[in-house]
Every structure is written in structure tokens, then in C-alpha cells.
């Protein structure tokens with residue numbers, strides 16, 4: 001057996017639909033990803049459907065391949081030992097502004113090749129290339145909390161799972177302004193992207209959705225890679241008759257007690273649509289509980305309920321991790337609700353954004369200037385902390401208390417909190 005310890009070639013290629021050159025390479029790559037996440041081996045049909053959606057999103061697939069000899073009888077050299085994928089979508093950075101963002105996903109390293117620096121190599125190279133390509137931000141959702149801080153990522157949004165008691169206890173203080181009607185789930189193939197576009201423009205932290213979402217919401221392609229006949233859909237119509245929200249949901253069966261409906265996807269482009277979709281869910285006969293795994297932490301629902309304790313939410317977790325790649329471009333892209341000047345001493349484990357930066361905001365517009373090294377700073381912080389506070393969803397004062405931000409001028413963290421605030425709660429409804 002040859003030396004298996006270090007010889008890898010990193011290859012990048014596009015996702016292509018079946019019938020195209022490169023399909024087999026992409027299909028083998030996609031099976032390696034399922035292996036890395038401990039899923040059952042995907043059927044050829046599942047792989048085909050997944051790759052068709054990846055191609056629409058323009059995903060770039062990265063694989064690490066063994067170049068030396070492969071252990072006899074083990075997986076052949078064309079199966080990557082590590083996988084990594086990226087796609088580009090926009091991120092809502094508050095006040096309706098969006099920023100092109102490098103989304104990192106499908107990160108796996110085969111157990112027998114782990115802790116040899118493969119993730120580090122793929123991540124460092126990809127972030128450097130994205131920056132060179134003019135992308136100022138990267139994002140991911142993490143399987144474990146301890147992996148990505150070292151690469152400069154910081155938690156920027158949260159989500160929680162809720163169980164809502166929809167027995168007679170559930171009453172909302174809300175007079176409907178629109179209406180809700182049940183629809184053929186397939187209607188969402190067309191409507192979901194339209195509604196999402198409105199939600200995306202309204203919600204700080206929102207990430208543009210990949211093709212797969214409309215398929216999921218419409219029951220066309222479930223997590224198992226097949227049509228999901230259990231999915232049901234209701235649409236919300238605003239006062240003018242336009243569809244401004246929907247809920248896609250499943251009844252979990254008569255064996256689940258209390259009888260429960262699980263939300264697959266819930267989007268509302270207006271405050272009224274959100275509450276009225278909840279009124280609809282709560283009105284489903286025979287059902288006593290609604291569950292939703294992607295609810296916001298800062299949620300209007302409990303405030304609209306007569307009894308906010310109808311909501312049981314024991315499980316809150318980090319959702320979006322951001323990584324600023326270009327400090328000046330990312331900071332200048334934002335609108336700031338408060339003026340001020342902050343000098344930031346920024347550390348970066350990959351060196352992409354390191355330096356002393358002056359952020360000067362006037363009339364909500366930022367000008368960012370690099371200052372000579374050693375210029376006294378108001379705040380000293382790692383790029384992961386700046387990425388965390390960037391969307392207004394994480395408080396700089398709290399990070400200062402945690403030792404993640406060092407405040408040299410009294411009150412600078414509070415000033416940062418005011419400057420980085422956004423117009424409504426940061427929430428990301430796109431997993432990728």
C-alpha cells in the first residue's frame with residue numbers, strides 16, 4: 001500500500017444535468033456528499049434530480065482526489081475524499097440593500113482522510129478566489145459550532161423550533177385584512193419564487209433561495225429525493241387579491257399525539273399575511289399542534305397571541321454564519337441608521353481583511369478608509385465578530401462583554417450597535 005497521507009489534487013467543476021459531459025463526475029461527487037453526511041446511498045433518480053437543481057443554481061463543485069495509490073479494494077480514485085460546493089446568491093443586508101454572497105455548502109471529508117488539512121485547504125483557497133472575483137461576503141450554515149470561527153466566520157442569525165398549541169387556547173388579537181385558501185401544492189412551483197422575492201427584499205439576513213426550495217414547498221422533491229404526496233399548501237391573499245404569503249405543511253399522521261401539522265415552508269410578505277397564515281394553521285380541524293423548525297427568535301406571533309405561552313420553544317440555534325471577505329466593500333454596501341465614526345482594528349486569521357479601518361457614516365452612507373497600522377482604534381475585533389454584528393442580529397455590547405470585541409473608547413460598542421441596527425428582526429429562511 002502506498003503512502004496515503006498527503007497527495008491530493010483539488011478539482012473544481014460545474015454541476016451539470018444528466019446527458020451532459022461531466023455528469024458522471026458530478027454524480028460521483030454528489031454520492032460522496034451523502035456519504036459524508038451519513039445518508040443512505042442516493043438512487044440514480046435522486047442524484048439526477050439533485051444535480052438538475054444544482055445546475056440551475058450554477059453550483060461549483062470542488063472535490064479532493066487521491067493522486068497516489070489507492071488502497072486495494074477501497075473506493076476508487078475517482079470518488080473524492082473531500083467535497084465542498086459554492087453558489088452565489090444575494091444577502092439582504094438591511095434597508096432593502098443586497099450584497100452578492102458566496103454560499104459555502106456540502107463540506108465533507110472522508111473519515112480516513114480527516115484532520116490532514118483538506119478542509120483548511122479548500123476553504124482558504126475558495127475564499128481567496130471569491131474575493132479576487134469581487135465578492136465581499138461569504139456565508140454558510142454549520143453542522144458544528146467549533147469548526148468555522150477559525151476561518152473568520154461568525155454567527156449572524158438565529159432560528160428556533162416551535163411547538164404551537166392550537167387548541168382553544170390559541171387566540172390571536174388580529175382582525176384579518178386578507179384571506180387564506182387551500183391550493184394545489186404544484187401552484188407553488190410558480191408562486192413560491194414570486195412570494196420569496198418580496199420576503200427577501202423585506203428581511204435583513206435573508207439569502208436568495210436555491211432552485212430546490214420551490215420544489216420542496218410544492219411537494220415535488222422532498223428530502224428523500226422523491227415527490228412528497230403528504231405536502232399541502234394554503235395561499236394568503238392580500239386585500240388587493242395578490243398572493244403575498246403561503247404555508248406548505250404536512251399532517252404527521254394519526255399515530256403522532258397530539259395530532260400535529262408540521263410546517264414545511266412558511267413565507268409572508270406582510271405582517272398581516274404572517275398572522276393570518278397562523279390563524280389558518282390554528283383553525284385546521286382535528287389538529288392540536290403546529291411545529292415549525294425555522295421560526296424566528298424575535299417573532300411577532302407570541303406578541304399577537306392572547307396567551308403567548310401557547311408557544312413552546314426550547315430549541316434555539318445559530319443559523320447563518322457570515323464571513324466578510326472585503327472589509328471596505330462590505331461596510332460601504334450597508335445603509336446605517338445612525339451616523340458616527342469608528343476606527344476598527346480588524347484581525348483576520350486568513351489575512352483577507354486585516355488592517356485598521358475608519359468607518360465614517362454621514363447621512364446613513366459609509367466611507368471606509370484604511371489607516372496606517374498602529375493608529376489608535378475604538379474597537380479591536382476579529383473579522384468573525386465584525387461579520388456577526390454586520391446584520392444587526394448580534395449585539396456588539398454583548399460581544400464586548402464576552403471578550404470578542406475590545407473597546408478602547410468608552411461607548412464605542414454601543415455606538416456600533418446603533419450604527420449596525422437594521423429595520424426589522426434579522427432572520428434567514430434559506431438553508432443551503
Ligand SMILES: CC(=O)SCCNC(=O)CCNC(=O)[C@H](O)C(C)(C)COP(=O)(O)OP(=O)(O)OC[C@H]1O[C@@H](n2cnc3c(N)ncnc32)[C@H](O)[C@@H]1OP(=O)(O)O
Nearest residue numbers: 105106107108109114115116117118119120140142143146
Ligand atoms: C458548510 C457545511 O457544509 S457544514 C458541514 C460540515 N461537515 C460535516 O460536519 C461532516 C462531517 N465532518 C467532516 O467531514 C470533517 O470532519 C470536517 C469537514 C468538518 C473537517 O475536515 P478536515 O479536513 O478534517 O479539517 P482540517 O484537517 O482541514 O482541519 C482544519 C482545522 O479545523 C479543525 N477542525 C476540523 N474539524 C473540526 C471539528 N469537527 N470540530 C472542531 N475543530 C475541527 C482542525 O482541528 C483544524 O484546526 P487547525 O487548522 O486550527 O489546527
